[in-house]
Amino acid sequence: MAVKRSGASRAATCCCIAAFLTACGGSGGTRGFPTVGIPPVTGAPPLQKLACDDSMKSRFAPDAATAVLMVKAFKKGDALLLTGTASPSTPVAQNDLCFVKLNVGPGNPGVADASSTSAGIGIEIWLPTAANWNKRIHVKGGGGWAGGTQGTLTGITPNSGSAGSASETAGVEGAVSATTDTGHAVSNGSFAMNPDGTVNTVLWKDFSGRGIHEMAVKTKALAKAYYGEDAKYAYWNGFSTGGRQGLKEAQANPADFDGILAGAPANNWTKFITTELYPQIVVQRDLAGVSITAAQHTSVSNAAINACDVVGGVHLGYVPDPAACRYDPTTDAAVICSADGGTNATAGCVTPAQALAFNKFWYGQTANGAVPNPAADNGFAAATAASQKWYGLARGSSLMGLAGATPFPISSDMVALELQDPTIATPSFLNATGNGADGWKSLTYPQLANAWDRGVALQTAFANINTDSADLSAFRDRKGKLISYHGLADTLIPPQGTINYYSRVATQMGGVAATQGFYRLYLVPGMGHGFSNGTSNASANPPLPTNAQLYELLTAWVERGIEPPVRVEATTLASASFPVVKSRPLCLYPLKANYTSGDPNLAASYTCS
Template sequence: MSRSYMAVVVCLAFLWSLVLGFPEKEPSFKQRCQEFKPLSYVANATVNAQGFISAGQTILYPSNDPNCNRPSQNVSVDICRIALNFTTSDRSHVLSEVWLPQNWTGRFLATGNGGIDGCTKYEDIDYGVKYGLATVGSNNGHNGTGGASFLNNDEVLKDFVFRALHSSATIAKTLTSKFYHQPPKKSYYIGCSGGGRQGLKAAEMYPKDYDGILIGAPASNFNNMSSWRASFAGKTGAPGSMDFISPAMWQGLIHDEVLKQCDFNDGVRDGILENPGECGFDPARLLCREGTTNSSACLSLAQVGIVKSVFSPLYGEGGELVYPAMQPGSEIAASTGLYSGTPFPYSVVRPLSSFQPFQLKNKKDWFRYVVHKDPLWDPLTFSGKDISLAQSLNPLNVQSFPNNLTTFHANNGKMIIYHGLQDQQISSFATNRLHNHLAESVASRAQLDSFLRYFQISGLNHCNSGPGAWMIGQSTLGDSERGFRKENNVLAALVAWVENERAPETVEGVKFEGDRKGGMVLRTRRHCAWPSVNRFLGSEGEKGENWVCV
């Protein structure tokens, strides 16, 4: 055998050893996404869409219900998107979106809905993946903002009350584990309003689903809350009626008087109430004097009675407390909603760029399609009998007013609740009552504090917006974009509590000029864990360091 031949053989053998010695190149994130087969792990489902979405791209939703006002969503980071349709019974199904970020931190997040709607909050899904959490959201088992889908279909109602969230989270966790080849180390939930109710329900029914739950302005005590909202049209009267109080009077005359009587209770006049519960607002001070000719500068005796009624609790036919009063200070936003004289109006802040409210379907749908099962039911006939009927039915225990969260606590779960003190949709006093109710189920307040913290956010309207330092990191809208740090982001504070046992004592919020993130800071505030409240001690009311929790 020639030397040249031997050299060739040795060379080929060496090259072959190199080939065998190097592992195959890892597939790219994009390739992994394209090759992933979700239906290998999920039964009774179809894939509506799947693919890699790069940061900055916009996903279009042309078939989304227009009442949801979410035709598209910009994506903040590189993700693998999986859109599923899975059945929950032979009469119900759920649409869900699972977004798996390339910058995964090992955490999982589920997002809630709002009101009685079936609108996927794509903006909150994006909020999760932005900070590295594999995130899921769903339509909660029906489309749009109305309740017609509930009529004579308990399966759809079951999805709304509890099943859609639990099922979509379970499926999404499975897909997360298979895609990343390891399960999430911790699981979280965020939701506000109706999404707050969902979070409470999850902690009560499925205490192992989440390690940390962040809920805002929860629609707890749901049946009674719906009755409370229904009662306002009867209190205010119809627009144009003799004693009807116009939005302008609520926003000017009455709101100004609330501030005149109560704003200085916290130590500074800044247009924001830190503790509406100690306000003691007396509308009789606005009573017109005899001979007054300018009726827009004062209130008639009947109008004083209307204002007192608005700021009074709702009681049932037997004199039992149904729901707490509306807190004073929310008049500006409530004037075009609950105080507008229209049965059951509610609004949400959309689109994301403007903070302008728009009207959605009326919440009278709950009474029409669920309580009475009568599409022709007239909300103007609402009375104490409707309150009693809703209470007695309590469909699928939608009430969501748990007597305790013992099992959630036993599983080392942590919960943060926040509520805006200018909430125009759900009274913050109701969440005070919920907190006190849960406190009665434990041996001491310290025991409750070991797994649940409640923060009142002064100057925050319903879930988002308001004149106060309302951006606390509760959502895409509430993300001040100052970093994912426990000091100024409530979701990060929850993560730190769950993973490092660092319970938050305060949550810092910020208010930008025009709510333009990154712009001029108008005020900051360290919001206190209730029952502590903020008191002003310094010289500049807009700086957080000049306030102390007492």
């Protein structure tokens, strides 16, 4: 249910507007920040910096659409909560901080508490003390549908997934940080449909791009008003939806950020999310609605890993190069049930129809449910084949999030929005026309293909949510820097989509070498949807980078001109379960790690070529 936000302070005093016009998007300096000019000699005293108290509600008025909802000072060690009683798990302030909630209208009027009703874009901003500020802005992206509690008076957004929490960034790093609900509080796609079933173009616009742009503009303005000076650098840090948001900023608002870290970006939004429902349609149409069990998934996916993970005579436990993996369970007697002519008599055995279903999961959506022989096309090409609507997940990655007992909710929401029929979604999707009723179960292959096509055709109404423009010339020309990374065992977003996008950008921007001057991509074998093992093999323990490691590469590139290296070393963390530390180079795309000699589980045994 949407939470209505207070409209108080929307008509706040405007005496300070002129002082903040530049900070809200006026002419900028070399990095897209407003130039700090010398005030005219008028005899007027300089403006007083904002205090961390309720006076900010009347004194911070960058435009008529922006209202300060709350200001709260936290001391180091204070529990970070607005209501209720702290528990041992309640995060605490890592340093003295000023916490500010903003609302940026106009929102979307409608029935009170309806999912499609919004008071505006909620933004939370964390400001370290002046003494602790490192002169950076470092904001965080959202996840999923990117709704949240930013616009409420009762909740604090706890974290930003793989990018970490904004409060910790402000408290530990010393950077001003922020998050946004992109215009809605609900956690599913209900906000994006009007009560009559039509497209809610207002909230699609806020979700797709306006919410993140307003967060960038207002965070810069508030920092300048609070500290009395502009930030030197601004950074975006997001994963999944947050990765897509970072790409949107580079494409549509290239002056907002100097550096962007975009992990597993959820661009190509309608394409890959519609395809996320494809495994469920395969189950319904080919397997009579009986889902693959966890044991069957482990059996077949681990067999794929075992067939494709050998380097230097050693099984790595994860697939290092999914593009080269063409494992076909339909020809592997070791996974086929003995009753069907195979040699597997365990609960993890599969029928020939189920084995073929795995090939469909891995290949990705086709218009009629067909799948080519993996020996000829394993679905991992940089550009989709004519028969392929979009990519599937890589062999060896965990499929249970998409092919398990229930669909990934965003996928059924998205298909309901494309076909403008709420009943297609799961019951959590609420709308006056009719709530979700699991109508996705009856979809045929051609009907899902039609939904995919509708998603592309509706890009204007969806505010270009696909975020797939290959023209990054404005971002490049403003000296912006972009680092993207994607796990090759991602369990939700096929990494092939990121490879596809990077290849298109390189084609448009003058080739790979020219593109690498401002945009670099790293692919991470074995990494899932987050900094974790994404494979079906619980013992894989692949070497992974950290968000902090990649962020440091970005800041060094922006602030000191140090280019991210051709190879970045990823390591495992020693633990009781995995005492042996492994390492591996992550090679600058399109280079790959090639084994030379030595221990295949050590980075020194590889070259990037």
